[in-house]
Amino acid sequence: MTPDYTSSEMMIVAASRTLRGARTVFVGVGLPNIACNLARHTIAPDLELIYESGVYGAQPARLPLSIGDPTLVTGALSVIPMGDLFGYYLQGGWVGAALLGGAQIDRHGNLNTTVIGEYDSPKVRLPGSGGACEIAINARSTLIIMRLSQRAFVERLDFLTSPGYLEGGTSRAGRYMPGAGPMQVITDKALFSFFNDDREMQIDALYPGVSIDEVTAEIGWPIRQHESIFEVDPPTDDEIRIIRTILDPEGTVTGRLA
Numbered sequence: 198m199t200p201d202y203t204s205s206e207m208m209i210v211a212a213s214r215t216l217r218g219a220r221t222v223f224v225g226v227g228l229p230n231i232a233c234n235l236a237r238h239t240i241a242p243d244l245e246l247i248y249e250s251g252v253y254g255a256q257p258a259r260l261p262l263s264i265g266d267p268t269l270v271t272g273a274l275s276v277i278p279m280g281d282l283f284g285y286y287l288q289g290g291w292v293g294a295a296l297l298g299g300a301q302i303d304r305h306g307n308l309n310t311t312v313i314g315e316y317d318s319p320k321v322r323l324p325g326s327g328g329a330c331e332i333a334i335n336a337r338s339t340l341i342i343m344r345l346s347q348r349a350f351v352e353r354l355d356f357l358t359s360p361g362y363l364e365g366g367t368s369r370a371g372r373y374m375p376g377a378g379p380m381q382v383i384t385d386k387a388l389f390s391f392f393n394d395d396r397e398m399q400i401d402a403l404y405p406g407v408s409i410d411e412v413t414a415e416i417g418w419p420i421r422q423h424e425s426i427f428e429v430d431p432p433t434d435d436e437i438r439i440i441r442t443i444l445d446p447e448g449t450v451t452g453r454l455a
Contacts, residue, residue, distance in 0.1 A: 202432050202437055204385040205385070206440055208232075208342065208383060208384065209228060209231050210232075210436050210440075212228075212229065212232035212296065212340065213235040215381055215383065216233065216236040217240045218241070219236075219241055219244055220245065221244070221294070222236075222293065223248075223336055224248065224295070225298075226261045226262070226266070228342060229298065229342055230257075230260070231440065231445055232296065234444050235436065235444060238439050238443065238444075239436065247282070247286065247292060248269050250264050250265055251278055251281070251282045252276055253273060253282065255269045256272035257271050260450070279328075283328060290335070292335065292336045292337065295332045295333075295338075295339045295340070296342055297329055297333060298343050299359070300313060302349060303351060303352070303354050304398050305361050305365045305391075305398070307359070307361040307362070307363065308329065308357075309355055310324060310325060310329060311325055311326065311358045326359065329359045330358060333359035333378075333379075335374075335375055337375075337376055337377060338377050338378070339380065340379070340381050340383060341382045342382075343382065343383075345385055345412065346415050347417050350415060350418075360378075362397075365396045386407045386411060387400055387401075387403050390423075399420070399421035399423050400412060400426060402426060402427050403426060403429065405428060409422070409426070
């Protein structure tokens with residue numbers, strides 16, 4: 198039977214559930230934004246959303262079009278200069294979690310959002326770091342949300358933009374990085390974590406109807422597997438209702454009309 202939800206909706210729901218107990222989250226627009234707002238409507242009603250443009254405690258009235266969309270100011274507790282947000286909140290240690298994405302990720306959770314190919318002569322020039330590098334260094338924990346594909350999950354990054362666990366093991370701890378690093382990678386097929394001594398990505402859970410072979414086929418290195426992989430619960434009717442009627446009624450991000 199075909200599930201009554203899209204892969205994007207499954208990702209949104211899975212990401213939102215990781216925010217249970219979180220108090221503050223640094224987030225961008227698009228799919229991560231919907232995930233955080235879903236958490237705010239369900240399991241984390243006191244969650245404060247922080248946006249790079251200088252907004253703290255936002256409650257956007259509609260789906261924001263960009264990080265500079267005025268709707269982010271709706272109901273905000275504070276609107277301050279970007280430099281103050283990074284200096285006082287992020288570098289001050291007040292950001293509990295952050296959602297990041299990228300064009301490439303490696304086995305230790307390092308991200309590339311700079312170039313595909315050689316830096317001096319790239320095949321594709323990407324948006325760059327923005328605040329992602331500082332967020333990856335300073336947020337108390339990071340959650341990475343990306344679609345699973347061999348093009349994205351690579352043995353070697355073309356450019357290291359935002360640090361995860363660097364070379365693995367204790368290599369991150371050997372640099373001055375106050376944040377703990379990536380806790381989980383949320384994809385459209387499975388969930389991954391880094392809970393091992395090598396700080397190497399491992400498969401923790403599969404989405405309903407997804408096989409382990411479907412996951413490993415999209416990863417550019419021999420991926421570790423947790424000794425007891427579980428299946429993620431599908432979205433509830435209430436979660437889907439909130440996504441389709443409140444957070445993304447036009448299906449702009451989820452790819453499906455309500």
